[in-house]
Amino acid sequence: xxxxxxxxxxxxxxxxxxxxxxxxxxxxxxxxxxxxxxxxxxxxxxxxxxxxxxxxxxxxxxxxxxxxxxxxxxxxxxxxxxxxxxxxxxxxxxxxxxxxxxxxxxxxxxxxxxxxxxxxxxxxxxxxxxxxxxxxxxxxxxxxxxx
Numbered sequence: 001x002x003x004x005x006x007x008x009x010x011x012x013x014x015x016x017x018x019x020x021x022x023x024x025x026x027x028x029x030x031x032x033x034x035x036x037x038x039x040x041x042x043x044x045x046x047x048x049x050x051x052x053x054x055x056x057x058x059x060x061x062x063x064x065x066x067x068x069x070x071x072x073x074x075x076x077x078x079x080x081x082x083x084x085x086x087x088x089x090x091x092x093x094x095x096x097x098x099x100x101x102x103x104x105x106x107x108x109x110x111x112x113x114x115x116x117x118x119x120x121x122x123x124x125x126x127x128x129x130x131x132x133x134x135x136x137x138x139x140x141x142x143x144x145x146x147x
Contacts, residue, residue, distance in 0.1 A: 001079065001083050002083065002086065002093070004093065004096055004097050004100060005079055005082045005083045005086060005096070006079055007100050008078075008079070008082050008096050008099065008100045008104065009075050009076070009078045009079030009080075009082055010075055010079075011100055011104035011105055012024065012028065012055075012075075012078050012082075012104060013055070013059055013071060013074050013075045013078060014104075015104050016052070016055055016056045016059045016060075017056070017059045017060055017063055021056050023103065024052075024103065024104060025049060025052040025053070025056070027099055027103045027104070028048065028052060028099075029045070029048045029049055029052065031085075031092060031095055031096065031099060032045045032048045032085070033045045034092060034095065035085055035088065035089045035092055043081065055074060055078065058070065058074055059071060059074060062074065082096065
């Protein structure tokens, strides 16, 4: 998946939980309207405002409930939607890049910005041992249990 789509999905969900969600929703709706001429649209442009309102409701609920899995699922869903939109209309890729840089990233907090702007690559070569790697939280338990 295009890194800009990954960043856009993350920034969109992060921005939806801020006071600037209306500006964010308007920017995404505008992007969708520019794709109106494509066939087989992912979501009809006139449905996008309702979809984004639902996204905001779900993001706020996930954050209130400290439900990181739900927030990650919503991010994944919108990454897929944006990916499909760009696949159907590649000329919108630069518009999406501009939207992320100029509208979405300024709306999210520094922690979210780091998640969006940082692409982490991990690799390990292990011989005769074990390697543990994570892009986020990790809990490792040894084979021995304590009482």
